[in-house]
Amino acid sequence: MTSVLIVTDAWHPQINGVVRSLERTAEELERMGVRVEFLTPQLFRTLPCPTYPEIRLSLTTPGRVRSLIRKFNCDHLHIATEGPLGILARRAALRSGQVFTTSYHTRFPEYLSARLPVPLDWTYGWLRRFHNAGQGCMVATRSLDEDLTARGFTNLMRWSRGVDDAVFRPFEGNVLPDDLPRPIFMNVGRVAVEKNITAFLDLDLPGSKVVVGEGPQLEPLRKAYPDVLFTGAKVGEDLARHYAAADVFVFPSLTDTFGNVLLEALACGVPVAAYPVMGPLDVIGESGAGVLSHDLREAALAALDIPRDYCRQVAQGYSWANSSRQFLENAELAHASQNAGHNPAADTSAAAE
Numbered sequence: 001m002t003s004v005l006i007v008t009d010a011w012h013p014q015i016n017g018v019v020r021s022l023e024r025t026a027e028e029l030e031r032m033g034v035r036v037e038f039l040t041p042q043l044f045r046t047l048p049c050p051t052y053p054e055i056r057l058s059l060t061t062p063g064r065v066r067s068l069i070r071k072f073n074c075d076h077l078h079i080a081t082e083g084p085l086g087i088l089a090r091r092a093a094l095r096s097g098q099v100f101t102t103s104y105h106t107r108f109p110e111y112l113s114a115r116l117p118v119p120l121d122w123t124y125g126w127l128r129r130f131h132n133a134g135q136g137c138m139v140a141t142r143s144l145d146e147d148l149t150a151r152g153f154t155n156l157m158r159w160s161r162g163v164d165d166a167v168f169r170p171f172e173g174n175v176l177p178d179d180l181p182r183p184i185f186m187n188v189g190r191v192a193v194e195k196n197i198t199a200f201l202d203l204d205l206p207g208s209k210v211v212v213g214e215g216p217q218l219e220p221l222r223k224a225y226p227d228v229l230f231t232g233a234k235v236g237e238d239l240a241r242h243y244a245a246a247d248v249f250v251f252p253s254l255t256d257t258f259g260n261v262l263l264e265a266l267a268c269g270v271p272v273a274a275y276p277v278m279g280p281l282d283v284i285g286e287s288g289a290g291v292l293s294h295d296l297r298e299a300a301l302a303a304l305d306i307p308r309d310y311c312r313q314v315a316q317g318y319s320w321a322n323s324s325r326q327f328l329e330n331a332e333l334a335h336a337s338q339n340a341g342h343n344p345a346a347d348t349s350a351a352a353e
Helices: 016-031 060-073 084-096 108-113 120-132 141-151 197-201 218-223 236-244 260-267 294-301 308-315 320-337 345-352
Strands: 004-005 033-041 045-049 050-060 074-080 100-101 136-137 156-158 184-188 208-213 229-232 248-251 272-274 290-292
Touching: 004 016, 004 060, 016 033, 016 320, 033 060, 050 084, 050 141, 060 084, 074 084, 074 156, 074 320, 084 100, 084 120, 100 320, 136 141, 141 156, 156 320, 184 197, 184 236, 197 208, 197 218, 208 236, 236 260, 236 294, 248 260, 248 294, 260 272, 260 308, 272 294, 290 294, 320 345
Parallel strands: 004 033, 004 074, 074 100, 100 136, 136 156, 184 208, 184 248, 208 229, 248 272, 272 290
Antiparallel strands: 045 050
8 A cells, every 4th residue: 555545623723632643643654655635624714613613624525525535546545533633534435335444532422512412322322334335434442442342343453653752752951940849740632522621630639730731621621720820731852841841641531542641741751640441441550650549639739749750761662663553554454344244343443452
């Protein structure tokens, strides 16, 4: 396979794990000699998503998407999101009989129910039909695989994530204000209701709390928690320096499927405190690089005792090169299995154990 087209509704100006994962996967695939093209909202007129203006909804037609897919002329089609572009690309692939894979990055039913009174079963039913139509749906962890299998998803493939430990690394010095009391407990990510950030901000902890990121809850939380330092979004080495300035990374989310930020924090030498849920259970688990507890305050205080060099060592077990090879193997298996009469998920699930 020499070329891949990735269709994604999640793209710049968003800064999140989906966008970073797709960009890093493309970089690694291109190093392997694979041409990677993207079909994103940047190619179309867009509207801001209600309640979440950073997300841009593409305004286009089925014919336009079909035409672009033909123009890119790639060996494999991967649909990364279930938004307007993902829906139209899936429709085009089914109409033409084209092999395609999807990926399940976001627990959208839980995100939606945090904002609107929409029953989870309705949303999962729609997502099940969306993803089961392809030749494989890539998921990052065992926990997500098991959860979706129990909900009737039948074509799951394992696709883990990585971390760039050349960028995310320990740093000397401190980019945070010098008078910020220690210890420093930090959260990095979208500042949005589904991230459950108030569970972190409400904790009775010594020292200081820092939140790095942008999102629809940023200004309301700034006003509600004046003693918390909200830095806004950071990227690249600046982001890594912020991670490295923390003593503990606190991850209160209950809805993430993986949590790239967990690996980034660990690579910077910062131990993790989180709930024992999907994402932290898979990344941290019993590694000793963090503390998982239903009492998040207890976890945050206990994580202070974890050696920073050990955290980095755990993170270095994940690489984008391995992740991207796994992605490519999944794509190749989807094509090889199209006419074989069996589900390729069984092969990749076994290989991932």
